[in-house]
Amino acid sequence: MTAPSKTGVAIIGAGPAGLLLGHLLRAAGIACVIVERQDRAYVESRIRAGVLERTTTDLLRRLGIDARLNAEGLIEHGFNLAHDDLLIRIDVSALTGQPVTVYGQTEVTRDLIAAAPERDLDIMFEAKDVVLHDVTGDAPFVTFTRDGVTQRIDADFIAGCDGFHGPSRKAIPAVACEYEREYPFGWLGILADVPPCHDELIYANTDAGFALASMRSATRSRYYIQVPLTERVEDWPADRLWDELERRFAPLASRPVVRGPALEISIAPLRSYVFETMRHGRLFLAGDSAHIVPPTGAKGLNLAASDIAYLSDAFIAHYRGDESGLTGYQARALARIWKAERFSWYLTKLMHRFPEDGAFERRMQIAELDYVAQSQAMQTAIAENYVGLPL
Ligand code: RFL
Ligand code: PHB
Numbered sequence: 001m002t003a004p005s006k007t008g009v010a011i012i013g014a015g016p017a018g019l020l021l022g023h024l025l026r027a028a029g030i031a032c033v034i035v036e037r038q039d040r041a042y043v044e045s046r047i048r049a050g051v052l053e054r055t056t057t058d059l060l061r062r063l064g065i066d067a068r069l070n071a072e073g074l075i076e077h078g079f080n081l082a083h084d085d086l087l088i089r090i091d092v093s094a095l096t097g098q099p100v101t102v103y104g105q106t107e108v109t110r111d112l113i114a115a116a117p118e119r120d121l122d123i124m125f126e127a128k129d130v131v132l133h134d135v136t137g138d139a140p141f142v143t144f145t146r147d148g149v150t151q152r153i154d155a156d157f158i159a160g161c162d163g164f165h166g167p168s169r170k171a172i173p174a175v176a177c178e179y180e181r182e183y184p185f186g187w188l189g190i191l192a193d194v195p196p197c198h199d200e201l202i203y204a205n206t207d208a209g210f211a212l213a214s215m216r217s218a219t220r221s222r223y224y225i226q227v228p229l230t231e232r233v234e235d236w237p238a239d240r241l242w243d244e245l246e247r248r249f250a251p252l253a254s255r256p257v258v259r260g261p262a263l264e265i266s267i268a269p270l271r272s273y274v275f276e277t278m279r280h281g282r283l284f285l286a287g288d289s290a291h292i293v294p295p296t297g298a299k300g301l302n303l304a305a306s307d308i309a310y311l312s313d314a315f316i317a318h319y320r321g322d323e324s325g326l327t328g329y330q331a332r333a334l335a336r337i338w339k340a341e342r343f344s345w346y347l348t349k350l351m352h353r354f355p356e357d358g359a360f361e362r363r364m365q366i367a368e369l370d371y372v373a374q375s376q377a378m379q380t381a382i383a384e385n386y387v388g389l390p391l
Pocket of ligand 2: 298
């Protein structure tokens with residue numbers, strides 16, 4: 001496939017943000033092309049998020065790319081916070097009128113890629129050395145190399161959907177607009193084809209540290225535990241990890257933790273990050289390229305989707321002669337991003353053991369969790385953030 005030499009929106013990155021944007025623009029008849037560094041198999045096998053807000057499932061439904069989501073997604077009416085042997089069920093459906101859907105990011109990505117050809121959405125996989133040019137001028141363009149051939153795409157706009165490590169954000173001067181918090185631990189995750197130990201997610205603050213019991217289906221489990229940043233995957237043979245999960249979940253879960261061969265084991269660091277310049281000339285950032293949340297609260301993919309809801313509306317309005325969406329994009333997106341940053345930071349602080357914390361901070365966490373257990377007002381505040389604030 002050769003890239004068109006001229007398009008409306010050149011999208012960098014075929015993660016959820018880039019794929020959703022591409023589909024929404026094509027559905028509105030706007031020319032666009034996605035340029036992705038990795039090959040298709042790599043993109044389709046990345047294991048990441050699992051919990052979708054309604055704002056995200058609504059976008060998939062609006063696109064009509066929802067057949068598998070409807071058939072296989074698990075509707076979850078609640079989730080649990082826990083410490084010691086106390087399980088606090090947050091009934092999100094009763095408290096907010098909205099459930100969340102358990103459906104893997106891997107599946108969302110596969111569905112969006114599979115639907116691309118029939119909707120005339122070009123995805124240029126294996127595009128190496130992507131460079132953005134003239135983003136503050138009237139005629140920006142992107143260059144890259146594919147199969148040894150250098151290609152150039154001229155565009156009206158460039159959408160930087162290339163994640164935290166991509167080139168788009170680096171094309172913007174960071175002038176007093178960067179906010180960052182690193183956490184002194186990571187999440188060690190395991191995916192396995194075994195039934196989950198509980199029907200709903202459990203976020204547990206145990207004496208040994210944080211642990212999360214999640215799932216992808218009735219037969220596939222996803223677990224995480226908090227580990228120091230110095231740990232490596234090699235330090236964690238599967239049996240050691242299963243022992244640890246059993247210890248942390250036995251007092252909480254409704255069924256024993258079932259062991260099985262690991263489909264994936266990985267460690268992810270935790271970070272809060274916001275880059276506030278989401279527009280620079282004709283370049284617009286969306287998703288992880290502009291912000292990162294720690295995974296506690298499951299906001300990352302959902303924030304990428306809400307950025308795209310705003311940005312796709314803005315591009316569509318532009319091509320109909322209305323500039324207000326593009327002018328207001330950054331402020332609109334940031335208002336929602338900062339609230340999701342706050343919630344993810346709050347849940348991370350509440351549920352993890354921080355090495356610098358002493359007995360007092362531990363008592364504060366337990367007092368807060370006990371308060372959540374007793375207070376419907378607290379549960380409602382947590383639930384409405386968990387299901388996703390309105391767009
Ligand atoms: P992505 O998914 O990182 O996609 C960016 C794409 O850009 C490509 N790219 C380039 N392409 C061309 N040229 C270059 N030079 C490029 N550099 C990069 C990449 O190959 C990639 O295809 O960003 P996007 O689309 O903004 O999506 C963001 C989400 O992926 C992310 O926020 C979530 O996965 C975060 N996250 C979770 N979010 C949730 O909403 N719910 C969850 O339950 C949840 N759990 C998680 C998570 C992230 C995790 N990790 C590993 C970071 C659990 C984990 C463990
Ligand atoms: C997951 O299933 O991968 C998952 C669920 C909830 C989170 C983070 C990750 O908060």
